Amino acid sequence: MPKPNLRRQVSLWLLLPLVGLLALDSWLTYHRAMSAAHVAFDRSLAFSLKSIREGTSLHNGQIEVDLPYLALEMFESDVGGRIYYLIREENGRAVTGYADLPPPPGHAVPAPYETRFYDATFRGQELRMGMLRLPVHDVPSAQTRVAWIMVGETIEPRQALAREILTGSLLQEGLLIVLALAIVWLGVGRGLRPLNRLSAKVAARADDDPAPLDKAGLPSEVEPLVESINQYIARLRSMQESRRRFFTDAAHQLKTPLAVIQAESELALRETRDERASLHLKRLHGAVRQAGKSVQQLLSLARLDADSGHVVKLETLALEKIARSVTLDWSPVARSRGIDLGFEEEARVHVRGQRELLAELCGNLIDNAIRYAGDGSMITVRVATPPEGALLQVIDNGPGIAPQEREAVFERFYRSSATQNVEGSGLGLAIVREIARLHHARVSLDDAPGGGLIVSVLFAQSAAQ
Structure with a gap:
C-alpha cells in the first residue's frame, strides 16, 4: 500500500471543493447567460410587436392588420428559432396568425399599451412570448376595440448563446483551477522544507542525547x-x-x-x-x-507507573463478580482477626478493564481495611451504579484517616500518623490510584457514618459499559 503523500492529499482536498464550486458556478453562469440572452432577444420581440402595432387598425368595427414586410420576412425565416404570431381581439376572435398560441397567465395580462414577456409551451416547444395589449380606435365611427398582439420565438438561439457564454467561462475557470493547484503544489513543497530540516536534525541526533529540540526558526504550525x-x-x-x-x-x-x-x-x-x-x-x-x-x-x-509504557488491554467485565471473588479470598484472613467482612451488591455493574488489575485494586483496599481497621471491626465491600458511572467501595469502622492526610496517603511509603504501629509499607493506596488511573477512574476518601473510612473508586461513564 503506497504511503500517503501530503502534497497529493492537500491537492485532492482543494480539488474536490473547487470542482464543487465550479459546478455551482456553472449552474449560476448558465442562468445568468440565459437571463442576458432573454434581454437581448426580447428586444427583437419588442421590435416585432412595435412593427405589428403600426400596421393594426380598425375599419367598420373590424380589426385589420397590415403586416410590414420586415415582420413577414422575420416570421418566414428559418434562421435561428421559429417565430409564431397571433393578432386577436380581446373577446378571443383570431384576426390572423396561429389561433392556438397560448395567452399569458391571468395575472400576467398587461395593461393597455404595455408589453409583457412570458414563457410558454406551444406544440411541444418552449417559447419565449411577447404580448402587447393595444386599444385600436376608429375615429370616424368613434369605435374602439382592444387587440392582443402576441409574438413567440423558440428558445434554441437563446440556449445556444448561453452555452457559448458558459463554455468560455468554464475554460477560463478550469485554467484558473489548474494554476491554483500548481501554486498549491509548489507552495506545499516549499512549506515542507522546515519539516525536512527537522527530520534531518532528528535523524542526526545521538541515541543518548536527552536535549530537547530547538524550535528557533520553525513555523508556528510546526x-x-x-x-x-x-x-x-x-x-x-x-x-x-x-x-x-x-x-x-x-x-x-x-x-x-x-x-x-x-x-x-x-x-x-x-x-x-x-x-x-x-x-x-x-x-x-x-x-x-x-x-x-x-x-x-x-x-x-x-x-x-505512568512512564512505564504499560498498556492495559480493556474488556467488558462484571465488576460485582470480581469484587465478590476477591472478598471471598480475603475472608479467611478477616476471620482469623475476628473481622466481619461482608459484600453488598446493589446492582450488576459492567466496566471496561483488565481483570487482574481490578482484582489487585480490590485486594489492596480490603488488605488496607483489615490492617488498619483493627481486630473485631466490620468491613463491607459494596458495588453500586450511581448516575456518574460504576462505583466500588470498601467501608470500615476503624479509626479512619484525618482529612488533612487524605491526599498524602496516596504517596509512596506514606504512613498515616494513626497507623504508625501497624505493619505495612505504605504502598497499597499508591497502587490503587495507579490502577484507577489506567482505568480512567477516580479514588476518593470519605468519613463513614458512625466513624470509619469509605474508600470509593468511581469509574466514569465511558468505562462503565
Missing part, C-alpha cells in the same frame, strides 16, 4: 510537533528516572526486613530453648513475609 517530540523526550527521561527511583526505593524498603531476618536468624541459632527458638522463627517468618509483600508491591508500582 512548533506543536516539536513540542510533542520534546514532551516525549521528557517522558523518556522521566521513565529512566522512575526506573532508577524504583531500585532505590526497593533497596530502601528491603533493607530493614533483611536486617531483621539476619538478626533473628542469629538469635535462633544462639538459643537452645525450643519456645524461644520458635518465637524468633515466628518473627523471622513475619519479616520474610513482609519483605516479600513489599517486593511485590514495588514491582506492581514499577509496572503501573
Whole structure:
C-alpha cells in the first residue's frame, strides 16, 4: 500500500471543493447567460410587436392588420428559432396568425399599451412570448376595440448563446483551477522544507542525547510537533528516572526486613530453648513475609507507573463478580482477626478493564481495611451504579484517616500518623490510584457514618459499559 503523500492529499482536498464550486458556478453562469440572452432577444420581440402595432387598425368595427414586410420576412425565416404570431381581439376572435398560441397567465395580462414577456409551451416547444395589449380606435365611427398582439420565438438561439457564454467561462475557470493547484503544489513543497530540516536534525541526533529540540526558526504550525517530540523526550527521561527511583526505593524498603531476618536468624541459632527458638522463627517468618509483600508491591508500582509504557488491554467485565471473588479470598484472613467482612451488591455493574488489575485494586483496599481497621471491626465491600458511572467501595469502622492526610496517603511509603504501629509499607493506596488511573477512574476518601473510612473508586461513564 503506497504511503500517503501530503502534497497529493492537500491537492485532492482543494480539488474536490473547487470542482464543487465550479459546478455551482456553472449552474449560476448558465442562468445568468440565459437571463442576458432573454434581454437581448426580447428586444427583437419588442421590435416585432412595435412593427405589428403600426400596421393594426380598425375599419367598420373590424380589426385589420397590415403586416410590414420586415415582420413577414422575420416570421418566414428559418434562421435561428421559429417565430409564431397571433393578432386577436380581446373577446378571443383570431384576426390572423396561429389561433392556438397560448395567452399569458391571468395575472400576467398587461395593461393597455404595455408589453409583457412570458414563457410558454406551444406544440411541444418552449417559447419565449411577447404580448402587447393595444386599444385600436376608429375615429370616424368613434369605435374602439382592444387587440392582443402576441409574438413567440423558440428558445434554441437563446440556449445556444448561453452555452457559448458558459463554455468560455468554464475554460477560463478550469485554467484558473489548474494554476491554483500548481501554486498549491509548489507552495506545499516549499512549506515542507522546515519539516525536512527537522527530520534531518532528528535523524542526526545521538541515541543518548536527552536535549530537547530547538524550535528557533520553525513555523508556528510546526512548533506543536516539536513540542510533542520534546514532551516525549521528557517522558523518556522521566521513565529512566522512575526506573532508577524504583531500585532505590526497593533497596530502601528491603533493607530493614533483611536486617531483621539476619538478626533473628542469629538469635535462633544462639538459643537452645525450643519456645524461644520458635518465637524468633515466628518473627523471622513475619519479616520474610513482609519483605516479600513489599517486593511485590514495588514491582506492581514499577509496572503501573505512568512512564512505564504499560498498556492495559480493556474488556467488558462484571465488576460485582470480581469484587465478590476477591472478598471471598480475603475472608479467611478477616476471620482469623475476628473481622466481619461482608459484600453488598446493589446492582450488576459492567466496566471496561483488565481483570487482574481490578482484582489487585480490590485486594489492596480490603488488605488496607483489615490492617488498619483493627481486630473485631466490620468491613463491607459494596458495588453500586450511581448516575456518574460504576462505583466500588470498601467501608470500615476503624479509626479512619484525618482529612488533612487524605491526599498524602496516596504517596509512596506514606504512613498515616494513626497507623504508625501497624505493619505495612505504605504502598497499597499508591497502587490503587495507579490502577484507577489506567482505568480512567477516580479514588476518593470519605468519613463513614458512625466513624470509619469509605474508600470509593468511581469509574466514569465511558468505562462503565
